[in-house]
Amino acid sequence: MRLLREAYYIILGFLQMLGAAGFFLARMLRLMPKALMRPRLIFQQIFNVGAMSLVLILIAGLFVGMVMGLQGYNTLSKFAATSALGTLVALSLLRELGPVVTALLFAGRAGTALTSEIGLMRATEQIAGMEMMAVDPIQRIVVPRFLAGVISMPLLVGIFNAVGLLGGYLVGVMLMGVDAGAFWGQIHGTVDLHEDFWSGVIKSVVFGIATTLVAVFEGYYAHPTAEGVSRATTRTVVNSALLVLALDYLLTAFMF
Amino acid sequence: MTTEEHKHSDHVVEITGLKYRVGDKAIFDRLNISIPRGKVTAIMGPSGTGKTTLLRVMTGQVLPDRGRVMVEGKNVARLTTDELYELRTQMGFLFQNGALFTDSTVYENVAFPIREHTRLPETLIRHIVLMKLQAVGLRGAAAMMPTELSGGMARRVALARAIAMDPKIIFYDEPFVGLDPISMGVIVRLIRVLNDSLGLTSIIVSHDVDEVNAVSDQSYLISNGKVVAYGTPEELEHNKSAWVRQFMKGLADGPVPFHYPAPDYAGQLLGEVDT
Amino acid sequence: MKQTRTIEIVTGFFIILGFVALYVIATSATNIKAYSEGGGYTVTASFTNVGGLKLRAPVTIAGVAVGNVTNVKLDPRTFNAIVSIRINSSYNQIPDDSSASILTSGLLGEQYIGISPGGSEAFLKNGSKIQFTQSAIILENLIGQFLFNKASSGSK
Numbered sequence: 001m002r003l004l005r006e007a008y009y010i011i012l013g014f015l016q017m018l019g020a021a022g023f024f025l026a027r028m029l030r031l032m033p034k035a036l037m038r039p040r041l042i043f044q045q046i047f048n049v050g051a052m053s054l055v056l057i058l059i060a061g062l063f064v065g066m067v068m069g070l071q072g073y074n075t076l077s078k079f080a081a082t083s084a085l086g087t088l089v090a091l092s093l094l095r096e097l098g099p100v101v102t103a104l105l106f107a108g109r110a111g112t113a114l115t116s117e118i119g120l121m122r123a124t125e126q127i128a129g130m131e132m133m134a135v136d137p138i139q140r141i142v143v144p145r146f147l148a149g150v151i152s153m154p155l156l157v158g159i160f161n162a163v164g165l166l167g168g169y170l171v172g173v174m175l176m177g178v179d180a181g182a183f184w185g186q187i188h189g190t191v192d193l194h195e196d197f198w199s200g201v202i203k204s205v206v207f208g209i210a211t212t213l214v215a216v217f218e219g220y221y222a223h224p225t226a227e228g229v230s231r232a233t234t235r236t237v238v239n240s241a242l243l244v245l246a247l248d249y250l251l252t253a254f255m256f
Numbered sequence: 257m258t259t260e261e262h263k264h265s266d267h268v269v270e271i272t273g274l275k276y277r278v279g280d281k282a283i284f285d286r287l288n289i290s291i292p293r294g295k296v297t298a299i300m301g302p303s304g305t306g307k308t309t310l311l312r313v314m315t316g317q318v319l320p321d322r323g324r325v326m327v328e329g330k331n332v333a334r335l336t337t338d339e340l341y342e343l344r345t346q347m348g349f350l351f352q353n354g355a356l357f358t359d360s361t362v363y364e365n366v367a368f369p370i371r372e373h374t375r376l377p378e379t380l381i382r383h384i385v386l387m388k389l390q391a392v393g394l395r396g397a398a399a400m401m402p403t404e405l406s407g408g409m410a411r412r413v414a415l416a417r418a419i420a421m422d423p424k425i426i427f428y429d430e431p432f433v434g435l436d437p438i439s440m441g442v443i444v445r446l447i448r449v450l451n452d453s454l455g456l457t458s459i460i461v462s463h464d465v466d467e468v469n470a471v472s473d474q475s476y477l478i479s480n481g482k483v484v485a486y487g488t489p490e491e492l493e494h495n496k497s498a499w500v501r502q503f504m505k506g507l508a509d510g511p512v513p514f515h516y517p518a519p520d521y522a523g524q525l526l527g528e529v530d531t
Numbered sequence: 532m533k534q535t536r537t538i539e540i541v542t543g544f545f546i547i548l549g550f551v552a553l554y555v556i557a558t559s560a561t562n563i564k565a566y567s568e569g570g571g572y573t574v575t576a577s578f579t580n581v582g583g584l585k586l587r588a589p590v591t592i593a594g595v596a597v598g599n600v601t602n603v604k605l606d607p608r609t610f611n612a613i614v615s616i617r618i619n620s621s622y623n624q625i626p627d628d629s630s631a632s633i634l635t636s637g638l639l640g641e642q643y644i645g646i647s648p649g650g651s652e653a654f655l656k657n658g659s660k661i662q663f664t665q666s667a668i669i670l671e672n673l674i675g676q677f678l679f680n681k682a683s684s685g686s687k
Contacts (some may be wrong), residue, residue: 015296032646043539043542044538044542046533046542046545046546047538047539047541047542047545050542050545050549051541051542051544053544054548090560094556096562114586124355124358125352125353125355126355126356126357126358126598127318127355128351128355129349129351129355129357129370131317131344132315132317132347132351132373133342133344133345133349133367133368133369133372133417134341134342134345134347134373135368135369135372135373135419136341139588140372152545152549154549154553155545155546155548155549155550155552155553156549158549158550158552158553159548159552161547161552161556162552162555162556163552165556165560184559184560187560187561188560188561191560193557193561196561197556197560198558201553227613239608
């Protein structure tokens with residue numbers, strides 16, 4: 001019974017957050033032209049959000065690619081089709097694993113950082129202080145971070161995929177002995193620019209919007225106490241994950 | 257001049273019939289306050305009477321349920337966001353904890369409003385920032401980070417930031433809380449000096465009776481959402497009301513009782529009455 | 532704010548790395564070659580049956596890719612399929628009496644269009660129609676034909 005109630009609260013909280021976040025997004029969009037006139041701020045946030053996640057994405061991408069190589073080889077060898085390993089790894093990464101795993105890692109690393117940073121500013125009255133100085137905190141603090149997240153996600157996914165392909169190659173060709181020519185040749189033949197690559201990019205942009213929106217929203221409306229901020233950070237991770245996975249299904253059904 | 261205009265030039269803030277509830281508790285119940293121009297006015301009362309909320313009402317951060325809040329002749333509740341921001345450029349606000357940006361230096365903090373609202377060149381901004389810091393005595397701390405400052409110093413930096421844009425009105429939210437005697441003396445002196453030399457109207461919210469008496473020209477005493485007393489510090493000292501006397505002298509027992517309402521003492525000890 | 536120069540350098544590096552990664556994937560891990568051959572011109576061919584021919588299916592001459600299928604429509608009057616083919620502009624000397632056939636790569640692979648050149652001195656241009664076409668071979672028809680032949684030869 002407790003479990004059911006837990007699930008109920010999670011889903012309810014998720015839906016409520018979705019609606020409120022939607023309004024928040026509309027508010028941000030209205031302020032975007034003004035915020036774009038200060039590219040310096042956005043640039044700085046790209047560092048906070050993107051560059052700082054780089055190492056995590058590199059390592060994760062490498063490992064995921066290597067595991068794909070290993071598992072793929074094991075399964076394909078049952079059908080004597082190991083020459084298709086390149087296709088398997090490339091399609092899995094570009095279509096699904098790249099955008100989704102990167103988004104989840106992004107929510108965990110960059111999303112929580114954003115939520116706690118903004119939540120802390122709220123708790124120490126820095127946001128109220130800014131309002132009192134007649135500076136709109138959403139325009140000055142939130143929108144640059146949001147844009148930074150949306151820009152960084154596709155870049156991170158690209159890096160994840162590139163490193164993942166490398167990992168798959170390392171395991172498949174160097175370790176397991178798949179022919180290098182077959183590996184890349186297969187990829188060239190089967191991976192479609194529009195269907196696979198661009199749809200992956202679209203997914204990563206959508207996920208970027210979703211995760212960053214949840215992160216800044218939870219931070220901005222966090223309870224101005226230490227406990228409030230920590231709870232908001234937890235909500236960011238949970239809600240980002242749910243949103244990304246739900247969107248993933250919708251986008252996949254729509255695009256494939 | 258008509259009566260309206262006359263009033264506006266005399267009083268910077270005029271609150272009439274203010275009503276505000278949170279939940280089912282009435283914070284303000286038909287409150288009337290007016291703040292005269294160019295003077296230091298204090299608003300005092302016990303903790304929790306909503307003094308800080310009153311400041312928020314005056315600055316438009318909180319909208320009243322009923323009543324009129326006029327600041328510089330404008331009805332704060334009716335302003336659009338842009339107009340409200342426009343009005344706020346003439347206000348300075350000192351938060352209880354300073355509310356400095358923790359990731360910027362003291363210099364950056366004071367420069368912030370200037371950079372956001374003007375297009376002055378950096379050299380000019382530097383002059384202004386250093387002048388403001390000099391006014392609060394912290395020009396030497398310009399390169400420090402807020403985390404390196406003591407409470408008193410942080411509050412002074414926040415004060416420098418609040419006057420950076422040469423406002424006409426300045427609000428102090430509990431400026432004396434948690435300071436050592438020397439820092440308190442510094443703040444008291446600064447409030448007075450800045451008010452007179454810059455021609456400001458200062459509004460202080462506090463419950464530190466001694467400090468307020470040292471600095472304010474007149475004070476309001478608020479309790480249970482209403483104005484209980486009003487006058488200069490001397491007038492309040494000689495106020496006849498028992499409640500005012502208990503507050504001003506800091507007596508432990510009086511109209512505000514020492515004991516929170518509780519059941520019969522003997523009965524509770526002997527177990528006859530439920531806890 | 533703090534150490535802006537280092538921040539700027541690292542951020543710039545990150546952004547460049549991201550775009551480079553995307554570019555590298557797009558160019559070396561996809562079939563981008565199929566899309567990027569310069570400009571092209573479009574010709575049409577009419578088939579009685581296109582079988583499993585898909586959009587973007589390759590079009591070849593002597594096994595060399597010269598273009599793709601860009602559109603498949605139904606002619607409402609003749610009830611034939613009209614296939615639009617975009618041919619790379621570098622192949623602009625294809626005789627206009629060439630024939631187009633729908634072929635299958637391998638035994639059960641994807642279907643594509645193969646063009647066998649004719650002998651005319653006039654060439655296909657934008658908007659030309661290929662007159663001679665060979666429709667796709669439908670497996671069921673083939674099997675039915677085989678059985679029929681078997682039956683008739685068996686009864687002799």
